[in-house]
Amino acid sequence: MRRRKTVIIRTRNYKEVLNIKRSVPVHVQLTTTMEQDGQRDQYRFDEEGQFVELNGKYYLRYQEHQDGTVTPVQFRLDTDQLHLRRSGVRETDFEFQLAEPTKTRYRTEYGIIGMMVTTNRLEVEFDPQNVNGSIDLEYQLTANDQLIGTYQVQLQFAV
Numbered sequence: 001m002r003r004r005k006t007v008i009i010r011t012r013n014y015k016e017v018l019n020i021k022r023s024v025p026v027h028v029q030l031t032t033t034m035e036q037d038g039q040r041d042q043y044r045f046d047e048e049g050q051f052v053e054l055n056g057k058y059y060l061r062y063q064e065h066q067d068g069t070v071t072p073v074q075f076r077l078d079t080d081q082l083h084l085r086r087s088g089v090r091e092t093d094f095e096f097q098l099a100e101p102t103k104t105r106y107r108t109e110y111g112i113i114g115m116m117v118t119t120n121r122l123e124v125e126f127d128p129q130n131v132n133g134s135i136d137l138e139y140q141l142t143a144n145d146q147l148i149g150t151y152q153v154q155l156q157f158a159v
Contacts, residue, residue, distance in 0.1 A: 021053040024131045026157045028062045036149035051131050051157065058128055060157055075135065075155075077126050082135065096139060098122050115143045132158035 030045040049062025060075040069088070076083035081097040091107040096119040106113045118140045126133025135155040141148040 023053075024051045024159060025049075026051045026060070026062075026131060026159055028060070028155065028157045030064075030153070030155045032154075033152040034149050035151075049157065051128075053128060058126065060133075060155075077124055077133065077135075079124055082122060082124055082137065094139075096122050096137060113143055115141050115148065117141060126157075130159075132156075 026049050028045070028047045028049045030047070031042065032045075033040065033042045043066070045064050045066070047062045047064060049060060052059040052061060058077040060077060062073055064071045064073055072087045074085045076085075081095065084092065084094045084096070086092045089109055092104070094104050094117050095102045096117060098119050101116045101118040104115050104117055106115055119137070120140065121136065121138040123136040124133070133156070135153060137153040137155075138151070140150050
């Protein structure tokens with residue numbers, strides 16, 4: 001039987017208890033293709049991570065290792081939307097949904113840039129019981145009505 005973890009977060013005079021039902025180690029395979037300014041780059045990652053069930057929501061967490069830099073990444077998984085948070089020098093907090101573009105802010109070492117995320121394709125499939133799944137995502141980023149880039153993400157995870 002797995003032990004249940006409890007995390008207590010204190011903010012001002014408010015206490016919230018988060019109930020982690022389970023955290024399972026997984027292997028993550030990710031391919032990201034990006035087109036910016038007429039150039040196309042592709043990155044592949046093979047990482048170890050965790051599939052976490054927290055308060056009825058599902059998360060995929062791992063760390064990307066690239067050129068000596070470690071970037072914590074978290075996806076909040078849902079069938080009709082996807083939330084991506086990347087931490088580090090450049091912080092991203094993207095919400096992907098097919099219904100309409102979403103606003104976001106991209107934090108860089110030079111300051112914060114306001115952007116729009118337009119999701120062109122979003123397929124999220126996951127099995128919380130067998131702990132496996134996939135993400136197939138295509139999106140565009142714009143700032144001040146200018147196209148920054150077009151991105152494709154293909155991710156698989158399993159125990």
